[in-house]
Amino acid sequence: MQTTTLSFANLHNHGELFANMLRARRELFIVxxxxxxxxxxxxxxxQYDTPASRWVVVHDEYGQVLAGNRLTPTTTKCGIYSYMIRDAQRGLLETIPSNLLYDEAPVSDEIWESSRLFVAHDVPASIRRQVHARLITEIGVSSRQMGASKCLTLLAAxxxxxxxxxxVDMKAMGPVMEIEGIANQVVEMDFSAQLH
Incomplete structure (x- = not known):
């Protein structure tokens, strides 16, 4: 099992891994x-899959994607869009309620958004926890390398x-709400204790 953090600057070094990650997202989220x-x-x-983002992928040696995630700076802007949680709060997204946060969505170099977090549905139960732990660990490593100590994410409740x-220290940043038939909640993942 391997973890790779992809960016537009290094996609060419990893063959089909980025496309495989987007295929795995389709398989889980759409199919x-x-x-x-x-x-x-x-x-x-x-609209958030831009050069500003990074993608953390857990995969095997053949490029089969087991889990993935997208990291986006909370300071990013592209036209009317910034990052998914903030844009939902601003009423720009139809599928996510605008009251998903208790407070105003942060804009800070020290906070990135973690979105599209998933473990592929066909990952065997015997290794799901290990795959999930590897994904979260690498999200922390990648976030810290980019200068962030925290990630804001919309997760299953x-x-x-x-x-x-x-x-990882986590705390609720908004109420539990049903989105697409699943109870979700915005959570802050705090990686600052792992900065040493």
């Missing part, structure tokens, strides 16, 4: 979860059951 999201060429994507297992 399995039946979410109405943009797709092309068998890949799921949206089951996060309190596994946050201790992945050794």
């Amino acid at each position: 399995h979860n039946k979410w109405n999201l943009p797709e092309a060429m068998g890949m799921e994507y949206d 089951t996060w309190p059951r596994w946050s201790k297992r992945v050794n």
Whole structure:
């Protein structure tokens, strides 16, 4: 099992890994979860998949994607868009309620957004926890390398059951709300204790 953090600057070094990650996102979010999201060429994507973002991918040696995530600076801007959670709060997204945060969405070099976090649905139960832990660990490593100590993420509201297992301090930043049939909540992942 390997982890790779992709950027537009290094995609060429990793063959089909980026495309495979977008294919895995499509398989989970569009085919399995039946979410109405943009797709092309068998890949799921949206307006936040830009050169400003990074993608953390857990995969095997053959490039089969086991899990993934997108990291986006909370300071980014592209036209009317910034990052998904903030844009939802600003009423720019139809599928995510605007009252998803208790306070105003942060804009800070020290906070990045973690979005499209997933473990592929066909990952065997025997290694799911290990795959998930590797993903969260690499999100922390990559975030710190980019100068961030925290990530804001919209997760399934089951996060309190596994946050201790992945050794990351997490706290709720908004209410539990149903989105696309799943109870979700905005959570802050604090990696500052791992800065040493």
